[in-house]
Amino acid sequence: QVQLQESGPGLVKPSQTLSLTCTVSGGSISSGGYYWSWIRQHPGKGLEWIGYIYYSGSTYYNPSLKSRVTISVDTSKNQFSLKLSSVTAADTAVYYCARIEWRWYYFDYWGQGTLVTVSS
Amino acid sequence: EIVLTQSPGTLSLSPGERATLSCRASQSVSSSYLAWYQQKPGQAPRLLIYGASSRATGIPDRFSGSGSGTDFTLTISRLEPEDFAVYYCQQYGSSPRLTFGGGTKVEIK
Numbered sequence: 001q002v003q004l005q006e007s008g009p010g011l012v013k014p015s016q017t018l019s020l021t022c023t024v025s026g027g028s029i030s031s032g033g034y035y036w037s038w039i040r041q042h043p044g045k046g047l048e049w050i051g052y053i054y055y056s057g058s059t060y061y062n063p064s065l066k067s068r069v070t071i072s073v074d075t076s077k078n079q080f081s082l083k084l085s086s087v088t089a090a091d092t093a094v095y096y097c098a099r100i101e102w103r104w105y106y107f108d109y110w111g112q113g114t115l116v117t118v119s120s
Numbered sequence: 121e122i123v124l125t126q127s128p129g130t131l132s133l134s135p136g137e138r139a140t141l142s143c144r145a146s147q148s149v150s151s152s153y154l155a156w157y158q159q160k161p162g163q164a165p166r167l168l169i170y171g172a173s174s175r176a177t178g179i180p181d182r183f184s185g186s187g188s189g190t191d192f193t194l195t196i197s198r199l200e201p202e203d204f205a206v207y208y209c210q211q212y213g214s215s216p217r218l219t220f221g222g223g224t225k226v227e228i229k
Contacts, residue, residue: 047165047210052218101170104152104155104212105155106155106170111164112163112164113164
């Protein structure tokens with residue numbers, strides 16, 4: 001059973017960089033056939049896809065966030081990471097990592113989510 | 121950009137009733153790339169349906185999906201107490217490549 005777990009600071013100051021890591025267990029990121037993704041959910045709101053990465057390092061980002069987002073992968077640690085720069089209060093949200101099945105592009109496994117608050 | 125509009129925003133029903141949720145796309149979506157999720161408070165979304173009509177592993181058969189083009193439907197044939205939640209549709213396609221609908225809340229009447 002694949003499991004994903006987000007980790008990182010729960011509080012980030014405005015203008016700083018939000019950094020989160022997703023640790024994958026029960027399966028290898030390097031096995032292929034899946035993309036590894038970040039999604040966020042503003043409090044009481046819907047879901048917003050941020051971007052995804054393949055184990056090879058190729059990425060695709062939501063154009064609305066592309067200028068501020070970097071997603072990277074560390075196959076040796078079976079982890080992938082999110083960096084979001086120049087954050088504001090509008091970036092306060094629950095951040096989820098999830099796996100995308102590459103043929104049908106659905107999210108089949110999700111982390112539990114982590115709340116990140118942007119505040120001074 | 122493909123926008124997914126879900127309706128109604130809230131559906132008030134009683135256990136045992138049938139729920140019909142709509143997801144309308146601003147442009148045609150390949151049926152292969154339309155999925156539905158259930159989210160309960162404080163939890164991550166759970167995949168219910170992919171490919172517009174295929175149930176994910178472990179999903180009860182009271183959940184069914186249908187539709188094509190720009191109109192898709194999630195049907196819950198008989199609501200169980202654990203089905204009261206928020207439901208999202210999601211598509212893969214042109215930029216921004218992956219989008220979600222705004223959600224439909226199914227609440228107890």
